[in-house]
Amino acid sequence: MANSFASKTFTALADLYPNMANLKIIGIVIGKTDVKGFPDRKNVGSERYTFSFTIRDSPAHFVNAASWGSEGYIRSLSDSFRIGECVIIENPLIQRKELEREEKFSPATPGNCKLLLSENHSTVKVCSSYEVDTKLLALIYLPIKESRDYYSLGDIVANGHSLDGKIINVLAAVRSVGEPKCFTTSDRRRGQRCEVKLYDETESSFTMICWDNESILVAQSWMPRETVIFASDVRISFDKFRNCMTATVISKTIITTNPDTPEANILLNFIRENKETNPLDGEIDSYLKDSINLNAIVDVYTVEQLKVKALKNEGKADPFYGILYAHISTLNIDGATTTVVRCRCSGCGYVMKEASGPCTACHRDSLELKSAFRSFHLLIDVTDHTGTLHACSLTGGVAEETLGCTVNEFLTMTDEQKTALKWQFLLERSKLYLKFFLSHRARGGLRVSVLSCKLADPTEASKNLSGQGNT
Known part of the structure; x- marks a missing residue:
């Protein structure tokens, strides 16, 4: 018959029966660590292996279990079950927890005991379908902490x-x-x-x-x-x-x-x-929250090298970063202002069709309406001697720093002034810090965001373009 962690006698087992035989426990695995190897002090030159997991059999009771042994045994045991599966543990050794040491590295559990699995005496097996209690399966959806005890x-x-x-x-x-x-x-x-x-x-x-x-x-x-x-x-x-x-x-x-x-x-x-109205695309992520330490970006690329790297990263969700010395070859800032400046919600950063009224992405109620603000939204092309990156996103504060003016100042410029500003960049080589991530919605499958764009120092650019920089 299975022993329950909820039983009061279970807490006392560490004192009464430290080597109790024929103990059988059924529970659901809610946590698990990787297999790790450590030098074996008794056998110099060899290693002992271990892993641990947390098992639960009621809303209020769960316990940590660990096993030590040979690499073959430990890896085989670890591979035999996963988080979310119900298991039967037979003949574990019950020990007292060392609170200060163990709970610093293991999940905190409500009792004062832990389980130790022996290679020679203990077994763990996944429950068959007829052995699983539906009440155990429901435990996987209950946090081990109070449901209101969290940070937003x-x-x-x-x-x-x-x-x-x-x-x-x-x-x-x-x-x-x-x-x-x-x-x-x-x-x-x-x-x-x-x-x-x-x-x-x-x-x-x-x-x-x-x-x-x-x-x-x-x-x-x-x-x-x-x-x-x-x-x-x-x-x-x-x-x-x-x-x-x-x-x-x-x-x-x-x-x-x-x-x-x-x-x-x-x-x-x-x-x-908000799934449909809040697209959560990479552009907004870059615009609002993805503030990057530019000093940590050191890899210098050519356009051709960037395109090759993007192909190698195909299928990967994580972005990569790089520096590019290139000319801005397309900078349409002297056309219609609607393509250059957009209204964004101050609460979430998403583009709003109208400057007044609620943000359709936020879904805030009338008491929490966020104001809208104007922001640059530019798509630029950058070109070097190896090719061109099309439709790179230059937005928000980065665009203001690049152009050297605020949105409001830009909107007061004449068309002649905007054209003159544009040619300041089209004639000069710039140093661009860029973020790249794959997107099936972007041109060529690659979305590029500009993190910084400033006129390049000629000596620095020449050094890097001659292959002496960090490539």
Whole structure:
């Protein structure tokens, strides 16, 4: 007969029966770590391997389980089940938790016990369909934390550096899931990294990074703009490269996909209602929230090299960045102003057809109407000796810095003044910091956003164009 974590006697097992035999536990796996190897102190030159997981059998009770052993045993055991599956554990060793040490690196659990699985005595197997209790399956949709105990993405951004290094809970919708990227550490260990973009009613884009294979595997199942997640115990930090706050999945994190809570249901309704009217394209992402530290961008390309790199990145969701020394070959700023200046919502940044009235993307009520503001919206062509990049997006403050005037100042210019301004750039080589990401809606399948555009120093440009720069 299965023993339940909800049983009061379970807490006492660590004292009464530290080596209790014939114990059988059934629960659903709600969290899992990667397999890791450590030097074996008893056998110099060899390694012991371990992984851990969190199992739950009631809304209020869940426990961590760990196993140590040979590489073959540990990898086989880890591969035998996944997060969201019901498992049967037989003959585990029950131990007391070392709170300060263990809960620093493992999910915090309500009891004072943990399970240790022995290679020689313990077994774990996935439940067959007739062994699964439907009440267990429902537990995968319940966060391990109070459903109201979370930060909105807007709160995280607003608090900024005060949350740097803090571990908090986040409720958000999935905007996009990047392709896993492989890397090798200095000690030749292989790993993966996956970037997930989140959003909610308060923020249009927020980055969460997954480093372990288990969370990456779960993330790959998420449907952009359809999935809501409750991430318990993620680490918040300030990303110097992006110049913004980000979240990181750590060993303490438990992620609940599409949680069955009132707060999650409200957010789910929000993303469904705004799915069609709020396109969430890369242009707005770049315009509003994707502030990049330009000093971190060092790779210099030619147009031809950029097009080759874009082909290699085909099928990948993550953007890449680069520097280009080129002439602006198309800059239509002396035509109709409607193609140069647009009205945007001050709340979310989306283009509004009319300067007055509610923003159709925000769906704010009449008491929370956000004002509209005018903003540059330019599509420029840039050309070097190897080719041309068409329809590069030059918007917002970057456009004002490039042109050297505000929108209001531009609107007061005569056509002659606008033409003179245009030729200041068409005749000179510029240094452009660019962001590239694939988009089936963009010309040539590549969307390009200008992060900075200034007239290039001739010596610097000559040095880089002769192949002496960072290529």
